[in-house]
Amino acid sequence: MRLHIDWTACDGRGLCTELLPETLDRDPWGFPVPRDGAREPAVHPDLAAHAERAVRLCPSLALRLRGAK
Numbered sequence: 024m025r026l027h028i029d030w031t032a033c034d035g036r037g038l039c040t041e042l043l044p045e046t047l048d049r050d051p052w053g054f055p056v057p058r059d060g061a062r063e064p065a066v067h068p069d070l071a072a073h074a075e076r077a078v079r080l081c082p083s084l085a086l087r088l089r090g091a092k
């Protein structure tokens with residue numbers, strides 16, 4: 024699965040980078056930076072529950088998961 028980040032909605036608080044540190048680094052302002060360099064970073068299946076939590080808790084509703092794997 025892949026994580027879609029709506030950059031127009033993200034306000035850079037960095038919550039998702041704390042919940043998904045394996046997938047997302049953060050820049051100095053708190054905005055997520057995909058570690059794999061992809062626009063929609065791949066989420067390892069083992070991290071699916073964490074990714075779903077990040078989607079649920081993003082205060083700006085800026086995250087979505089795409090695909091089954």
Ligand code: SF4
Binds near residue numbers: 032038040055085086
């Ligand atoms: S949790 Fe949402 S608003 Fe916060 S940095 Fe991540 S995508 Fe942006």
